[in-house]
Amino acid sequence: MSPPARPAQTLAQKLIARASGRTHVAPGEIVSCQVDLAMFHDSSGPRRLKPMLEELGARIWDKNRVVLVMDHYVPERDEDSRRIVRIAREWAAEQQLPHVYDSIGICHVVLPQKGHIRPGMFCVGGDSHSPTGGAFGAYMFGIGATEMLGVVVTGGIWVRVPLTLRMWWDGELAPGVSAKDMMLHLTGRFGMNGGDYQAVEFCGPGVQALSMQERMTLSNMSAELGAQAGLVAPDATTREWLRAAGVPDEQIALDPWFTDEGVDERAAKTFRFDAAALAPQVAAPHSPANTHAVGDIGQVPIQVAYIGACTGAKLDDLRAAAAVLRGRRVAAGTRLMVAPASAQDQQAAQDEGVLGALRDAGAQLLPHSCGACSGYGGTIPDGATVVATTARNFKGRMGSASAQVYLASPYTVAASALCGRIADPREVLA
Template sequence: MGQTIIEKIISNHSSKKARAGDIAIVDVDLVMATDTTGPLTIKAFENMGGKKVWDSDKMILVIDHASPAPNEGIAVLHDLMREFANEQGIKLYDVGDGICHQLIMDNHHVKPGQLVLGADSHTCTYGAVGAFATGVGSTDLAGVMLTGKTWIKVPETIKINLTGKLQKGVTAKDLILHLVGRFGIQGATYQAIEFTGEVIEKMSLDSRMVIANMVIEMGAKAGLVDLKGLELPYKYDPVKADPDAHYVKTIEIDVSQLETQIAVPHSPDNIKGISEIEDITIQQAFIGSCTNGRLEDLHAAADILEGKKIHPNVRLIIAPASRKVFQDALSDGTVEVLSAAGATFLPAGCGPCVGTHQGIPGNNENIASSTNRNFQGRMGNRNSNIYLGSPAFVASAALKGKITNPKRRLSI
């Protein structure tokens, strides 16, 4: 019997041919920690007696979740990371550089077929380039910093074949929200998902990152996106599943009739078609996060808002996923379009997504957001309501002051 992609990647990083259910000791290609997890990881490393990381070239630290520091306590933690990076010779991305997952991809720190661990749940984003990437706890990551190895239980794999053509205004975000709603937040727990089909083949890297990013919202260990149709600025050998690989489940989905999808409060799997919830009034709109803060996303918002003004009762906040994204959007005029429409730009980083600072909503406010989670209190106030969707959805809501189908705005 052949192997799935994840079985092959794990086999390539261990001393035996791996099968679903096996326990494998693997060599790790890269580890990453942010300012939410990095300080804990560093302390755990030191408590384990660590003096020197196994390979300073294979570790990345990023200050992105509370960036710039909103208070003295967090500023001290940032300094701890900077000092550790300097002592160990580790690459650190500092305030304003951007979100960890975008920076890892922008700077080609991860490549197809690699095995990457990050102390952040959305590390699975790197599956967009065919890597096995997954989130782990701070203590687990500290162990890898010492040894360069970890143990993994090889996941079973679900294969999803996507056919048809997405309607105008319907995006990769709508597709993955539909799948999260179909599976539920625990429907793919500790399983890998292979995405393939003609829909994937036509997607940009930005869109593929959206798909891989949100597999964690259905409990998956990893999402591996077919590289067919994707051009990367370096040579690579894609890891492909064998024709006789075993899948725990194979699902065929025709996306042609899919409408804009919205996750309504208070769970990412509480999915409604936009036709079911139009006209709900919003007070804040946010475009950003490791899911939808890329150049393609800012372009989608600009397509809606060019030459227009957002609703006077709405605050539109944008946090680009990286400094490069912001600079590219500045160069091509996108920033000017969005700013003229009334958007407020924050430093590149996670921004309001995690609710630690910047953009915390008021009581009983409704937020249209392009992020990945809408749990109660996620953006910093338990008494607010978060509606998740694509950047086009967010821009349309900001323009009209209420939930509006972006397809209508794009048809004008």
């Protein structure tokens, strides 16, 4: 007799089943998983892990599976930041960690650019936007310092198998509309707890048409939905991007990393959207869920336009801003700041003439680090009205508690910098 057919599974179920050494897992089950990769940065890593490891007398389970990125407190601006970064650098040297990336960009962008994330992997990160790795067909989520300690010592972690919320996008985005608009729209509709610590899967023709970096924005901001993971099934676009990052073909498996047809509705719920009908979105202070179409925001004057963060300053984001700004100048009284997400993206933008277009428009170039997104560097003036490509606009998130921060796509932020007020990029591009 032939063995019974395996039940249809979601992408999330397949990834967790592989990590737990099983053929099938069901939503609600609690399983123990082996971790393929653990990432942490200067803020979340050594300064917290070092004393705990020493107290336990424990060692790292597998140094080849650990990645440390210095991105939150660089470049060092004061004694506190110098202390934090010094701890990270000294501990990395002491442990002889083979994968350390110091001041070359934001962890969520550097990690895939260095070929660390591949389809089928099960990964954790010491940062809430670690779900970015899900854009590559990997299960990746953020954990706290105590959980990271357990992973670093044992190489394992337990997980509750999630329900999958499938966000199906038909059509394709119109010019001037981006993945950031998709995510702001979803956050406005479902709220910041809409994901309820489940897995969100982005799918449909509208997602398949996106570049890898745009898919990274979707997975990144699944955190704003309250999801544990944000997944995109890998395809030819994934393969080509990873090849360019130096990942060998044999490590880029597209099968079986997709959601099966006929998956049980108790394992997945599907919501449908029309990408072609989506207008640019803006989140008003002080929540990403306070989102409206740009035309409903009104004539809001701004003093600062900020293009930065893992959510909004990758190469594709810089290209989008340059498409709006090329040959134009920022409005008088408006300050435009650009902090590329990585050194690699900054160099590519320089080579393509993208950075030149931004500078000619009046942009001020900032270091490729988390910067103002995490409230570091004091770049946001008190009382300023800001429109930013960052993922969050909580009160005080960008440093100043009195700043009024609006969230938007790179297209919209660039158009707003030109107009000195929140503006619809479609009008400028037209």
